[in-house]
Amino acid sequence: MASVRIVNAKKNFGAVKVIRGVDIDIADGEFVVLVGPSGCGKSTLLRMIAGLEEVSGGEIYIGQREVSHLRARDRDIAMVFQNYALYPHMTVSDNMGFALKLKKAGEQEMNDKVARAASILGLENLLERLPRQLSGGQRQRVAMGRAIVRDPQVFLFDEPLSNLDAKLRVQMRGEIRALHRRIGTTTIYVTHDQVEAMTMADKIVVLHDGLVEQIGTPLELYDRPDNLFVAGFIGSPAMNFIDGRIENGEFKAIGGLALPLPEGLPAGKFAGVELVYGIRPEHIRAKADGIQGTVDLVEGTGSEVYAKLDCQGQAIYCLFRERIQIEYQQSLCIGLDPSLVHIFDKATGKRVVV
Amino acid sequence: MTHKILGRIGFLFAALVFVSPVVLFFLWMLSLSLKFEIDNAAYPPVFIPEHFAWSNYVKVFAENNFFRYFWNSLLVTGTATLLALVIGVPAGYGIARLKAQKSAIVIMIARMTPGLSFLIPMFLLFQWMNLIGTLWPQIIIHLVVTVPLVVWIMMGYFETTPIELEEAASIDGATSWQVFRMVALPIAKPGIVVSFILSIIFSWNNFVFGVVLANRETRTLPVAVYNMLSFEQVSWGPLAAAALIVTLPVLILTMFAQKEIVAGLTAGAVKGG
Structure with missing residues (x-):
């Protein structure tokens, strides 16, 4: 086990700058998720840590050792790929023992370690099978087994669940988490799925356009997003963004809609500045004397009601956890909790509320 | 129902029309090899003779140094194929992994150039090197065709194997050489089998290179069969018998390896285990 430190890492593919100076500190034993939309550079960053991509600038440390220019096989890491990457001509046990075989480990040691990993993952009865005789979930487990057998300093996961169906994904999510709790190896996990990031991570790193947007615990990111990108990316359904300015102690949206401001906001300081008002759909309540709007869209799932409201020309999405009866084109009044409101500077995209 | 039967008959007829040229050649050759000369020259032609001329087959072995030529063919084909695989498989891997399309095209151009155009310069070269009279000129000149063949087949094959497998192996601690050898x-393997068989078929059947480069001692089978045509007479019976004997090893090999060929040629078409 080891910590991982990434200092000002850069990666260019020709003229294209994919990673533009990334700094991340990962503590020993931490489960860190790199998340971001496709093309943000998260997989490239992981491959740089693995040694599968050359580093164009900056340094990467595993423990105290700088590994920036070491070959993949000298970094003492294990990686689980999106498409499992199991050796198709080897049995499950040969797949899992491959690294030990290369290290010229003894037969006894190899069998012991493979058996231990197999028992952790419930693969004891599949050891003599070939990968093509396994289901998707089993293959995923074998890929994890191959990583465990190595007993590496760091586990790297590259979107390991995206080839699985929704139900299995939720199950494997739990299993990977449980595995981490049991083994405790430092883990870096790449996904584009923010739900996966929120449910699994000790710490989330949000990447966008090759830069770190924010690093924090799942709840920090949810409660206090640093900027518009993180605010829009974390949380499902996405946060409502309303453009406007502060006038007379109130937020005036462009269509004229007035919205309550959080307490402690130095309103005077932002008079006349173009701002963005952010409120999560699940933080909106039905309230008799609140802001009036017309229902444009209703989707009920049984556990919750998702609605789109038109409030003076401003579209506002709401998620009600209580079962309220609303219909298309009906009028509905909503209330916002000012303490759950986020205010961003429109020009810089940065959060302005203290 | 009748519609279905008619359709089936139509299909079989169409298949027959397409396949018949190939099959008829083969059957006619078989017929020739089993007829005496008098039947071979008869008009109207005789397809199944009254008396089978097994002596034609005996004659092939008796009148020629047939085993010597068979041995020559075996040596030339075996060595040329082996060398082609030893050179071509790693080359195909390198080109596929380094995405060296330009080298691939250069190799393709070497293959597109008509063999005859470099036959004469090569002949002079072999003469200068004192290799004429040995089997080496034939082996080397076969490589001009078989190496590009193997390179191109293997290149296509290695390109379809996911790079992640090799990345996984290198993370697992394998050196580049171990990645190649163990993963x-x-x-x-199916790609190797396909290039092996295609290379053997080419070498075994090659005639033009042999007829120019071989002398009486270093002839291969196709050249030997050709030499059965003499100035006085064409003895069709022994000629056909010899041709069938020459075809037989390749035929048997192909039949045994057919499964592998089909698997090899369709690999990568669908996502498999």
Whole structure:
């Protein structure tokens, strides 16, 4: 086990700058998720840590050792790929023992370690099978087994669940988490799925356009997003963004809609500045004397009601956890909790509320 | 129902029309090899003779140094194929992994150039090197065709094997050579079988290179069969018998390897285990 430190890492593919100076500190034993939309550079960053991509600038440390220019096989890491990457001509046990075989480990040691990993993952009865005789979930487990057998300093996961169906994904999510709790190896996990990031991570790193947007615990990111990108990316359904300015102690949206401001906001300081008002759909309540709007869209799932409201020309999405009866084109009044409101500077995209 | 039967008959008829040229050649050759000269020259032609001329087959072995030529063919084909695989498989791997399309095209151009155009310069070269009279000129000149063949087949094959497998192996601690030997090569086995067989078929059947480069001692089978045509007379019976004997090893090999060929040629078409 080891910590991982990434200092000002850069990666260019020709003229294209994919990673533009990334700094991340990962503590020993931490489960860190790199998340971001496709093309943000998260997989490239992981491959740089693995040694599968050359580093164009900056340094990467595993423990105290700088590994920036070491070959993949000298970094003492294990990686689980999106498409499992199991050796198709080897049995499950040969797949899992491959690294030990290369290290010229003894037969006894190899069998012991493979058996231990197999028992952790419930693969004891599949050891003599070939990968093509396994289901998707089993293959995923074998890929994890191959990583465990190595007993590496760091586990790297590259979107390991995206080839699985929704139900299995939720199950494997739990299993990977449980595995981490049991083994405790430092883990870096790449996904584009923010739900996966929120449910699994000790710490989330949000990447966008090759830069770190924010690093924090799942709840920090949810409660206090640093900027518009993180605010829009974390949380499902996405946060409502309303453009406007502060006038007379109130937020005036462009269509004229007035919205309550959080307490402690130095309103005077932002008079006349173009701002963005952010409120999560699940933080909106039905309230008799609140802001009036017309229902444009209703989707009920049984556990919750998702609605789109038109409030003076401003579209506002709401998620009600209580079962309220609303219909298309009906009028509905909503209330916002000012303490759950986020205010961003429109020009810089940065959060302005203290 | 009748519609279905008619359709089936139509299909079989169409298949017959397409296949018949190939099959008829083969059957006619078989017929020739079993007829005496008098039947071979008869008009109207005789397809199944009254008396089978097994002596034609005996004659092939008796009148020629047939085993010597068979041995020559075996040596030339075996060595040329082996060398082609030893050179071509790693080359195909390198080109596929380094995405060296330009080298691939250069190799393709070497293959597109008509063999005859470099036959004469090569002949002079072999003469200068004192190789004429040995089997080496034939082996080397076969490589001009078989190496590009193997390179192109293997290149296509290695390109379809997912790079993640090799990345996984290198993370697992394998050197480049171990990645090639323990992961890439076993996965590419069907491709190797296909290039092996195609290379053997080419070498075994090659005539033009042999007829120019071989002398009486270094003839291969196709050249030997050709030499059965004499100035006085064409003895069709022994000629056909010899041709069938020459075809037989390749035929048997192909039949045994057919499964592998089909698997090799369709690999990568669908996502498999």
